[in-house]
Amino acid sequence: xxxxxxxxxxxxxxxxxxxxxxxxxxxxxxxxxxxxxxxxxxxxxxxxxxxxxxxxxxxxxxxxxxxx
Amino acid sequence: xxxxxxxxxxxxxxxxxxxxxxxxxxxxxxxxxxxxxxxxxxxxxxxxxxxxxxxxxxxxxxxxxxxxxxxxxxxxxxxxxxxxxxxxxxxxxxxxxxxxxxxxxxxxxxxxxxxxxxxxxxxxxxxxxxxxxxxxxxxxxxxxxxxxxxxxxxxxxxxxxxxxxxxxxxxxxxxxxxxxxxxxxxxxxxxxxxxxxxxxxxxxxxxxxxxxxxxxxxxxxxxxxxxxxxxxxxxxxxxxxxxxxxxxxxxxxxxxxxxxx
Numbered sequence: 001x002x003x004x005x006x007x008x009x010x011x012x013x014x015x016x017x018x019x020x021x022x023x024x025x026x027x028x029x030x031x032x033x034x035x036x037x038x039x040x041x042x043x044x045x046x047x048x049x050x051x052x053x054x055x056x057x058x059x060x061x062x063x064x065x066x067x068x
Numbered sequence: 069x070x071x072x073x074x075x076x077x078x079x080x081x082x083x084x085x086x087x088x089x090x091x092x093x094x095x096x097x098x099x100x101x102x103x104x105x106x107x108x109x110x111x112x113x114x115x116x117x118x119x120x121x122x123x124x125x126x127x128x129x130x131x132x133x134x135x136x137x138x139x140x141x142x143x144x145x146x147x148x149x150x151x152x153x154x155x156x157x158x159x160x161x162x163x164x165x166x167x168x169x170x171x172x173x174x175x176x177x178x179x180x181x182x183x184x185x186x187x188x189x190x191x192x193x194x195x196x197x198x199x200x201x202x203x204x205x206x207x208x209x210x211x212x213x214x215x216x217x218x219x220x221x222x223x224x225x226x227x228x229x230x231x232x233x234x235x236x237x238x239x240x241x242x243x244x245x246x247x248x249x250x251x252x253x254x255x256x257x258x259x260x261x262x263x264x265x266x267x268x269x270x271x272x273x274x275x276x277x278x279x280x281x282x283x284x285x286x287x288x289x290x291x292x293x294x295x296x297x298x299x300x301x302x303x304x305x306x307x308x309x310x311x312x313x314x315x316x317x318x319x320x321x322x323x324x325x326x327x328x329x
Contacts, residue, residue: 009112028115035157042156063124067109068084068278
């Protein structure tokens with residue numbers, strides 16, 4: 001499948017995935033503690049499969065971290 | 069017992085989880101201080117780390133094992149939009165409506181951008197979040213935050229991480245007097261247990277701190293010290309403090325003194 005270009009966590013990424021859930025697998029992100037957003041809009045865990053990615057999308061994948 | 073957004077809390081100390089010498093020490097400090105909640109954040113993590121149950125997964129597992137409520141923050145956000153998105157992501161991961169709302173307006177002082185803060189608070193309250201806004205001691209801003217739907221206010225007492233303690237006691241005193249029925253939590257600037265005791269003596273409901281414990285020579289002992297100071301300050305406030313006087317007043321009765329001449 002032809003790859004599309006995305007920005008993932010601020011870095012360019014060429015991927016074959018066409019939905020957000022598949023993208024996480026393709027990039028080896030694994031964990032039920034991950035939060036995702038595309039173009040500044042939160043995509044909840046249950047909505048990732050149905051979320052269609054488009055070239056140029058800016059994807060954020062975040063994890064719990066220490067904070068004050 | 070302190071009740072916040074319908075939840076009864078086990079103490080009046082909220083601890084941050086950053087800057088500790090080790091992840092294990094976070095748990096030890098939380099237990100030693102009897103913290104009623106802990107703050108957490110969301111950050112980018114590499115795929116390799118998450119695949120190997122890296123820092124994020126290990127940290128989250130550790131936090132869950134503490135058995136205390138989690139207060140996610142929006143630290144590092146500079147606009148209402150960033151903060152709202154971060155809060156929504158936090159709710160998806162942490163499964164709580166609680167959010168410590170931070171919208172930073174200045175890189176040097178880390179003081180809140182109160183205009184963006186109020187805007188973000190309004191949006192998040194409308195979406196059902198229980199917002200804990202990190203704010204200044206400005207009464208008008210506080211009013212706006214309450215109008216937006218906040219039921220808690222978290223004024224700073226000094227810049228984040230400065231350890232300077234309450235630099236404007238009059239402002240904190242005014243805030244307490246102006247909002248007698250609102251939960252007020254001092255957030256940011258606490259450096260010593262005596263600082264925490266001081267704000268609790270003013271009638272504040274709780275203290276949120278991180279650096280003063282995490283960067284102490286012994287974080288576990290310091291957490292215990294803060295717990296004691298917070299309890300002492302709260303008890304003193306209940307007891308009723310003696311107001312300062314301009315002149316000396318003898319404590320021993322002067323009536324009945326013997327005459328030797």
